[in-house]
Amino acid sequence: xxxxPRFAMNSVIPRREFLxxxxxxxxxxxTAVPCFNGxxxxxxxxxxxxxxxGKIILEVSQFPELNETGNGIQLDDENSNEEILLLKKxxxxxxxxxxxxxHLGCSVRRENSFFRCPCHGSTYSLDGKVxxxxxxxxxxxxxxxxxxxxxxxxx
Ligand code: FES
Numbered sequence: 001x002x003x004x005p006r007f008a009m010n011s012v013i014p015r016r017e018f019l020x021x022x023x024x025x026x027x028x029x030x031t032a033v034p035c036f037n038g039x040x041x042x043x044x045x046x047x048x049x050x051x052x053x054g055k056i057i058l059e060v061s062q063f064p065e066l067n068e069t070g071n072g073i074q075l076d077d078e079n080s081n082e083e084i085l086l087l088k089k090x091x092x093x094x095x096x097x098x099x100x101x102x103h104l105g106c107s108v109r110r111e112n113s114f115f116r117c118p119c120h121g122s123t124y125s126l127d128g129k130v131x132x133x134x135x136x137x138x139x140x141x142x143x144x145x146x147x148x149x150x151x152x153x154x155x
Pocket of ligand 1: 102103104117118134
């Protein structure tokens with residue numbers, strides 16, 4: 001099981017870390033709180049987060065899951081109630097998409113190289129396109145920008 005000592009409950013936050021978090025907040029960079037009950041049902045590590053002005057800004061280096069191409073995380077935005085899957089497509093390219101199946105709204109799960117909906121079997125490519133129905137529409141894609149080590153997701 002992964003541990004995230006920076007966010008451990010009942011621990012004292014070092015002054016330097018406290019100041020870094022304050023700086024991040026001042027810049028509008030979201031701080032994420034990992035959930036310790038394992039992966040989300042989508043198969044990704046799961047973080048609760050709060051968007052600001054319709055966007056989420058993450059410092060990519062804070063998420064070890066995003067070190068490798070093909071990996072990803074799930075974000076649960078407490079302000080919009082959106083769930084977002086953020087995948088690293090290449091060194092400087094990310095894709096953010098909704099895990100909500102466009103057929104009847106179940107959450108898709110990641111298989112090796114595609115998403116599968118457990119409800120009626122729709123499958124989607126990792127960039128959200130329908131491979132097999134009954135879903136007819138692709139997964140919702142959120143616009144992203146990557147700059148200076150930060151990823152901005154527009155909701
Ligand atoms: S809800 Fe996903 S295939 Fe029906």
